[in-house]
Amino acid sequence: MSIQENDPWRERLGEWKIPQTLPPRFKEQVWRRIEQREPAARTGAWESWQGWLENIFARKAVALAYVTVLVAAGLTAGYARGQTQEQRGNAQLAARYVQSIDPYYGSQF
């Protein structure tokens, strides 16, 4: 669509003046407004996560199950790690015993 010679829009557009200079500290104000909005967005996510948690743990059974599962996982991991450590330590002590009574322990000849 082209603007005809006698189109009223042409006249209006001709009157439209764009200010040559931006308002003082325009850029700074733009960045400030962006920064002001960002924490608001973050707070929104945090609050919605908290809201989600509230919904999940609204039922006591779910909260209890959650804590039970974590405690069971802690016990299992602690026991497994303890057993591994105990076995490794016992193997070192066994090797130390053999070393204390065998002059050829680790010898080339």
Added chain:
Amino acid sequence: MRRGLTIVCCGLAAAALAYGAIYFSATAGLRAERRADAPELLWLKQEFKLGDAEFQRISELHAGYLPKCQEMCGRIAARNEELRELLARTNTVTPEIERKLAEVAALRAECQRNMLEHFYAVSRAMPPEEGRRYLDWIQRQTVQGGQTSAATDHEMHQMQ
């Protein structure tokens, strides 16, 4: 509003507490052994289920054997050094090397005989079944060729 977060934190804290409690409980024996003067003997006591009197007797046997073992270590080190020097001087098997090899072999045989005597004495001081288990294990570790610590660990668990 903070109830959910509190439950999350409580769950994590309870898991950490459970982990720490069971870990320290499972490794308590090992820590006690390591604090002892001769942790390897304390390990022997626990591994072969020795009573206090048996442990006392075995500790005495061990203490009596150690000076002989150290003396033997010194002789072995000296013979090995002599053999190394001879081997470094030539690229053929000289009569001197043959003699030294025979000496080294004789020393090894003597050392193994001493070790076996000690092992038998220790096994006799143990309850019969544990004594047999000890002999089987220690002979495989020493006179029958020796093992790596990983293999030692593996074997001890198979034996239990």
